[in-house]
Amino acid sequence: MNASNTSTDTAVFSAPVVPGSHGVLPQGNSAKPVAALPGKIMIVDDEIANVLVVKKYLERAGYRDFETTTDSTSAFRILETSMPDVLLLDINMPNVDGIQVLERVRQDPRFKHLPVLILTANTDERIKLVCLELGATDFLLKPVDPMDLTPRVRNSLQSKSFQDRLQHHAAELELKVEQRTRELEASRREVIYCLARAAEMRDNDTGNHVIRVGRFAGIIAAGMGLPDWFVRDIEMAAQLHDVGKIAIPDAILLKPGKLEPEEFDVIQNHVKFGHQIIQPHTSTDARRMRTHVELGADMLSNGSALMRLAASIAQTHHEKFDGSGYPLGLAGSDIPLEGRITAVADVFDALSAERPYKKAMPREKCFSILEEGRGSHFDPDVLDAFFDCTKEIVRVQLDYMDHCEPTPAPTTAAAVTNQDES
Numbered sequence: 001m002n003a004s005n006t007s008t009d010t011a012v013f014s015a016p017v018v019p020g021s022h023g024v025l026p027q028g029n030s031a032k033p034v035a036a037l038p039g040k041i042m043i044v045d046d047e048i049a050n051v052l053v054v055k056k057y058l059e060r061a062g063y064r065d066f067e068t069t070t071d072s073t074s075a076f077r078i079l080e081t082s083m084p085d086v087l088l089l090d091i092n093m094p095n096v097d098g099i100q101v102l103e104r105v106r107q108d109p110r111f112k113h114l115p116v117l118i119l120t121a122n123t124d125e126r127i128k129l130v131c132l133e134l135g136a137t138d139f140l141l142k143p144v145d146p147m148d149l150t151p152r153v154r155n156s157l158q159s160k161s162f163q164d165r166l167q168h169h170a171a172e173l174e175l176k177v178e179q180r181t182r183e184l185e186a187s188r189r190e191v192i193y194c195l196a197r198a199a200e201m202r203d204n205d206t207g208n209h210v211i212r213v214g215r216f217a218g219i220i221a222a223g224m225g226l227p228d229w230f231v232r233d234i235e236m237a238a239q240l241h242d243v244g245k246i247a248i249p250d251a252i253l254l255k256p257g258k259l260e261p262e263e264f265d266v267i268q269n270h271v272k273f274g275h276q277i278i279q280p281h282t283s284t285d286a287r288r289m290r291t292h293v294e295l296g297a298d299m300l301s302n303g304s305a306l307m308r309l310a311a312s313i314a315q316t317h318h319e320k321f322d323g324s325g326y327p328l329g330l331a332g333s334d335i336p337l338e339g340r341i342t343a344v345a346d347v348f349d350a351l352s353a354e355r356p357y358k359k360a361m362p363r364e365k366c367f368s369i370l371e372e373g374r375g376s377h378f379d380p381d382v383l384d385a386f387f388d389c390t391k392e393i394v395r396v397q398l399d400y401m402d403h404c405e406p407t408p409a410p411t412t413a414a415a416v417t418n419q420d421e422s
Contacts, residue, residue, distance in 0.1 A: 036062030
């Protein structure tokens with residue numbers, strides 16, 4: 001491909017044309033001319049005579065929108081600016097040949113479906129193969145016959161129009177799917193919050209506890225450098241940590257005095273009920289989870305990731321790092337990370353929030369109690385992340401502060417402990 005072959009590409013263009021028609025037909029043909037399709041046609045040829053002849057043929061066929069150039073070095077820049085619907089491209093041009101232009105066009109995703117018709121007098125099959133491999137749409141040999149030119153241009157414009165409609169339709173569908181997904185996500189989060197708040201309002205008039213615990217859990221997870229999706233999900237899932245309270249009788253859940261041992265056993269069952277409400281499982285599954293939390297993941301394989309996370313939190317947020325918690329007595333890393341995070345968030349809120357049966361503890365006292373539980377009740381890494389984010393924790397406290405109406409206080413300190421531990 002060099003300028004020495006250019007003379008071949010300047011061959012005289014000739015073919016019978018019906019003057020004034022909107023389609024090019026052989027003389028004497030009685031068929032009706034085919035109307036031109038809308039679209040911009042770009043012609044790139046280093047010989048101005050070739051450009052003018054091709055343009056004239058297409059104008060006679062009814063086409064009016066053109067972009068032309070004889071400078072192949074500026075072809076791609078013009079292409080980007082004009083965004084044509086079909087490209088007629090000469091091969092043998094100085095400086096930058098047609099193959100180089102074609103290669104660059106096909107490397108740009110914007111022109112993935114742009115029809116490229118090759119105009120050339122070169123009959124070398126190897127050149128044709130190279131062009132086809134690079135994505136050429138069709139070939140027109142010089143001298144160009146208008147009986148070949150106009151229908152091939154029309155077919156190319158028709159193909160481009162179809163691809164444009166497909167892309168537009170796909171974009172519309174994608175937009176609708178995204179909108180519907182956002183709506184479903186908003187609905188799901190609203191349902192989760194309503195369920196969590198319904199459980200919490202059985203012994204807390206405001207329900208802000210579940211919001212704060214969710215926010216605290218999200219802040220801790222972010223402080224630990226966990227993925228954004230996990231931070232978002234745990235913030236929502238942790239709100240369901242006490243949903244099992246729905247199944248606890250009022251006589252026990254709302255008892256102002258100290259709970260009897262058998263009553264406290266019933267209170268502890270709220271973690272089991274919570275897991276069953278969110279993700280039912282069999283007794284065999286429960287035994288497997290006691291062996292190791294990773295085995296227990298098998299029974300949580302159904303449902304959405306968010307609800308599996310919520311089910312895990314509901315069941316494990318009262319486990320303790322040293323294995324003395326309930327209901328499974330898991331210890332250390334056998335306790336799911338979401339359970340370890342929610343444990344810190346839940347206990348801190350229980351200590352620091354005012355409840356009808358108790359006053360809020362001073363913040364420093366709450367921090368001191370959490371620190372005392374390092375390595376026994378709480379995972380040290382989770383606790384470190386909590387303390388690193390205390391400014392954000394305090395901001396959430398202020399934004400979602402409860403305003404409780406006082407009721408007769410419990411008769412003993414143990415009663416307060418029982419209430420908070422539930």
